[in-house]
Amino acid sequence: xxxRTATTAESSRPGRRIAENDPxxxxxxxxxxxxxPNALAPLxxxxxxxxxxxxxIPAPTGExxxxxxxxxxxxxxxxxxxxxxxxxxxxxGEIPGTTGTRRIMLVAHLxxxxxxxxxxxxQVQTDxxxxxxxxxxxxxxxxxxxxxxxxxxLNIKLAxxxxxxxxVKSLHRGNHAGFKFHLDHMPxxxxxxxxxEGVQLGRLDxxxxxxxxxxxxxxxxxxxxxxxxxxxxxxxxxxxxxxLLNIEIPQRPFTRINIGKLxxxxxxxxxxxxxxxxxxxISHSDEMIARLQKRIEDIVNEVSARHAxxxxxxCFFRREAGGxxxxxPLVQAVLGVMQTLGIExxxxxxxxxxxxxxxxxxxxxxxxxxxxxxxxxxxxxxxIEPLLTGIAQLIGSLLAIDAGVCEEE
Amino acid sequence: xxxxxxxxxxxxxxxxxxxxxxxxxxxxxxxxTISLCLPALNEEATIGKExxxxxxxxxxxxxxxxxxxxxxxxxxDQTREIAAxxxxxxxxxxxxxxxxxxxxxxxxxxxxxxxxxxxxxIVYVDSDINNIHPRFVYGLVAPLIHDESVHYVKAFxxxxxxxxxxLRPSGGGRVTxxxxxxxxxxxxxxxxxxxxxxxxxxxxxxxxxxQIPFPVGYxxxxxxxxxxxxxxxxxxxxQTDLDTRVHRNQETIDLGRMAFGILRxxxxxxxxxxxxxxxxxxxxxxxxxIASDGRFELKEYLIEEFERPPILEVDAYRERFHPDTVAxxxx
Numbered sequence: 001x002x003x004r005t006a007t008t009a010e011s012s013r014p015g016r017r018i019a020e021n022d023p024x025x026x027x028x029x030x031x032x033x034x035x036x037p038n039a040l041a042p043l044x045x046x047x048x049x050x051x052x053x054x055x056x057i058p059a060p061t062g063e064x065x066x067x068x069x070x071x072x073x074x075x076x077x078x079x080x081x082x083x084x085x086x087x088x089x090x091x092x093g094e095i096p097g098t099t100g101t102r103r104i105m106l107v108a109h110l111x112x113x114x115x116x117x118x119x120x121x122x123q124v125q126t127d128x129x130x131x132x133x134x135x136x137x138x139x140x141x142x143x144x145x146x147x148x149x150x151x152x153x154l155n156i157k158l159a160x161x162x163x164x165x166x167x168v169k170s171l172h173r174g175n176h177a178g179f180k181f182h183l184d185h186m187p188x189x190x191x192x193x194x195x196x197e198g199v200q201l202g203r204l205d206x207x208x209x210x211x212x213x214x215x216x217x218x219x220x221x222x223x224x225x226x227x228x229x230x231x232x233x234x235x236x237x238x239x240x241x242x243x244l245l246n247i248e249i250p251q252r253p254f255t256r257i258n259i260g261k262l263x264x265x266x267x268x269x270x271x272x273x274x275x276x277x278x279x280x281x282i283s284h285s286d287e288m289i290a291r292l293q294k295r296i297e298d299i300v301n302e303v304s305a306r307h308a309x310x311x312x313x314x315c316f317f318r319r320e321a322g323g324x325x326x327x328x329p330l331v332q333a334v335l336g337v338m339q340t341l342g343i344e345x346x347x348x349x350x351x352x353x354x355x356x357x358x359x360x361x362x363x364x365x366x367x368x369x370x371x372x373x374x375x376x377x378x379x380x381x382x383x384i385e386p387l388l389t390g391i392a393q394l395i396g397s398l399l400a401i402d403a404g405v406c407e408e409e
Numbered sequence: 410x411x412x413x414x415x416x417x418x419x420x421x422x423x424x425x426x427x428x429x430x431x432x433x434x435x436x437x438x439x440x441x442t443i444s445l446c447l448p449a450l451n452e453e454a455t456i457g458k459e460x461x462x463x464x465x466x467x468x469x470x471x472x473x474x475x476x477x478x479x480x481x482x483x484x485x486d487q488t489r490e491i492a493a494x495x496x497x498x499x500x501x502x503x504x505x506x507x508x509x510x511x512x513x514x515x516x517x518x519x520x521x522x523x524x525x526x527x528x529x530x531i532v533y534v535d536s537d538i539n540n541i542h543p544r545f546v547y548g549l550v551a552p553l554i555h556d557e558s559v560h561y562v563k564a565f566x567x568x569x570x571x572x573x574x575x576l577r578p579s580g581g582g583r584v585t586x587x588x589x590x591x592x593x594x595x596x597x598x599x600x601x602x603x604x605x606x607x608x609x610x611x612x613x614x615x616x617x618x619x620q621i622p623f624p625v626g627y628x629x630x631x632x633x634x635x636x637x638x639x640x641x642x643x644x645x646x647x648q649t650d651l652d653t654r655v656h657r658n659q660e661t662i663d664l665g666r667m668a669f670g671i672l673r674x675x676x677x678x679x680x681x682x683x684x685x686x687x688x689x690x691x692x693x694x695x696x697x698x699i700a701s702d703g704r705f706e707l708k709e710y711l712i713e714e715f716e717r718p719p720i721l722e723v724d725a726y727r728e729r730f731h732p733d734t735v736a737x738x739x740x
Contacts (some may be wrong), residue, residue: 034698043497045461045464045465045469045495046465046469046470048461048495049461049462049464049465050465052458052461052462053462053542056540077470121540121655122458123454123455123457123458124457124458124461124495125457125487125491126457126487126490126491128496352686353708377539382422
C-alpha cells in the first residue's frame with residue numbers, strides 16, 4: 001500500500017523545485033494522484049467503520065463532546081503526538097511537516113442539525129450508508145479523523161505542517177463559534193485551508209456570498225393596540241411574512257430572501273401568544289444586504305407598534321461577500337486534481353467554515369467527499385463507491401499544496 | 410467457588426478491557442487464535458454495519474480476531490452478499506457437513522461454526538444488533554485471554570427495545586424472568602448467578618464447546634449453560650456487562666414458542682440426569698391461539714428441538730482438529 005510519491009520532503013528543501021514551474025514534477029504529481037484511489041482501497045472498511053461509529057454519536061450544536069473524544073482517540077491511536085481539545089472545545093491534531101515551511105489546515109464541523117433524541121443508528125447497504133446527519137457532516141469529520149492513519153499507510157510525509165480541526169458550535173446560532181475561536185487564537189497563522197463536507201463529490205467552493213441570518217420573534221402584549229386591537233401571534237407574524245415577500249428584490253446583483261423556519265402554537269383552540277421565524281438574506285452585494293436588513297428592521301418595528309406585539313429582530317449571523325478568484329492557484333490546483341481523478345467540478349459559494357477563512361484573508365476551498373443526499377424527513381445517505389475518489393481528491397490536493405503549486409506570484 | 414463469590418469475582422464490565430493493544434499482546438503471548446461467528450438469517454439491515462465495525466476495529470486495526478465468518482441459515486435477502494462485500498467469510502450452513510444432514514436454526518449454525526472456523530476461542534455475536542460496538546467482542550474474549558480457568562463467557566446488558574420513536578429502557582428478558590430463572594432456581598441454583606442466561610452473545614473455548622451437544626433451535630443457549638456447568642461447574646463461567654444492546658422486539662406469542670423449545674431442552678437434560686421421568690415421550694407440537702375474523706383459531710407449530718451431538722463425535726471434525734484421534738484406515 002505504500003505509495004510512490006514525489007513528495008515533498010525533498011521538494012521543500014532549500015532550493016526546492018516548485019511543482020508549478022516544473023513540468024516533470026507536475027507529471028509525477030499527476031501520476032501519484034491517479035494512483036491514490038487504488039492505494040486507498042485497503043483502508044475502505046476502516047473509513048466506513050469510522051463513519052458508522054462517529055455517525056451514531058448524536059451531536060446537535062453545543063453537544064459535540066462525545067464526538068470530540070472520538071476524534072481525539074483516533075488522533076492518539078494514529079500516534080499523533082500533538083492532539084487535544086482547544087479552549088473552545090474543538091478537537092485539534094497536528095502533524096508536523098519535515099520542514100514546516102507552510103501550514104495547511106483541514107477543518108470539518110462536528111455538529112449536525114439532528115436532535116439527540118432521534119435514533120442515530122446507521123444502516124450499511126451494499127452501495128450506500130444511511131443515517132441521520134451522515135452526509136452533513138459525519139462523513140467530513142470521520143475522514144478528517146482518519147487523515148493521520150491514511151498518510152502514514154500511504155507513506156506520505158508532508159513538508160508542510162498539517163493541522164486538523166474538528167469544530168464545535170458551527171451550525172445555527174452556534175455561528176462557527178468554535179472555529180472562529182480557534183482561528184483567532186492559534187499561535188501560528190495558516191497559509192491554506194480546506195473545509196471538508198460529506199457531499200457532493202465535485203463540490204468546489206472558493207468564495208462566499210454576503211449572508212445575513214436572523215430570527216424574528218412575536219410576543220403578544222396583554223394590552224390591545226388602540227388602532228388594531230390584539231391578534232394572535234401567528235396572524236401578526238403572517239403580516240410580517242407578507243411584507244417580507246413583498247420586498248422588491250433586484251435581479252442583479254443576485255439577491256434572495258429565504259424564510260427557512262417558522263414556529264408557533266400549541267393547540268387547535270388556543271391563539272398563540274408567541275411565534276417566531278428564521279430567515280436568511282443572501283446577495284453578491286454587501287450593500288444590498290445592508291439595505292435589506294434596514295428594510296426588515298422597519299417592517300418589524302412598524303408591525304410591532306401597530307399590532308400590540310413585541311416583535312423583535314435578531315440578526316445573529318453576518319458574512320461579507322468575498323473569497324479567492326477562480327484563477328487563484330489553489331482553485332486551479334484542486335481543479336487539476338479533480339480532473340486527474342475524473343471528478344466533474346461544481347463550483348460555487350459556501351456559508352460554511354470557508355467564510356471564516358475568507359474573512360481572515362486565508363485562501364481556502366470547501367470540497368465534498370462523495371455523492372449522496374442530505375434529507376430532512378428521511379435519514380441522509382452517502383454512496384460508498386465514489387468515497388475513495390473523494391478522499392484521493394483530498395490527499396491529492398494536500399500533495400499539490402505541499403509541492404508549492406498554490407503559491408501566488 | 411460459591412455463587413456470591415463467583416458473582417463478585419467473575420462479573421466484569423467491558424470498560425475494564427478497553428485497552429485493545431494490551432489485549433492483543435496478551436492473546437499473542439498465549440498463542441491463542443480467535444474466531445468471530447455471526448449466525449444470520451435475513452439480517453441485511455444490520456449485518457453490513459456489524460462486519461464493517463468489527464472487522465475494521467478488531468481485525469484490521471487491532472488484530473484481536475483472526476477470522477470473521479457469517480454462518481447463514483438460508484437468507485432470502487441480501488445478507489450473504491452484503492457480508493461478503495465487506496470482507497467476512499460467508500458460509501451457507503446447509504452446504505457444510507452435508508453428511509450430517511441439514512437442520513434449520515441458530516444452534517445448527519453455531520455447531521457447524523465449530524467445524525468451519527479455526528480459532529481456539531469462538532465468539533458468537535447475533536447479527537441483529539443495531540448499536541454494534543467492538544465491546545461486544547472484546548468484552549467477551551478478554552476474560553478467556555486473561556484467565557485460563559475461564560472457559561465460557563456470557564454477555565449481559567440493559568436491553569432497551571427498539572420502537573419507532575426512540576428507545577424504551579429495559580423491558581427485555583421476559584423469558585428469562587418468567588421461565589429460565591424460576592427453572593434454574595428449582596434445578597440449577599448455581600446458574601441463577603448468570604444475569605442474562607439467554608443473551609445471544611457469548612464466547613467459549615473450543616475445548617469445551619466441542620464436547621457438548623447443540624440444540625439447533627431455541628434451546629441452544631440454555632443447553633450450553635447446563636452442559637458446561639455439568640462438566641466443569643460454575644468456575645468455568647464468567648459474565649461481562651456490555652451496557653446497552655438495541656435489537657428488534659419480539660412479540661409475546663413468538664416468545665411462547667421460544668419457551669416451549671427451551672422447556673424441551675431443559676426436560677431432556679433433567680431426564681438425562683435422571684432427575685425427572687416422563688411416562689410418555691413429550692409432544693413436539695406447540696399450540697397457540699390466533700384471533701381472526703372474530704373467531705379463535707388454534708395454530709400448531711412443530712418444535713422438535715432437535716439436538717446435534719457433541720461435534721467431537723463427527724469424523725470430519727476430528728479429522729480436521731484432532732487427526733491423531735482418527736483411526737488410520739486399514740491398508
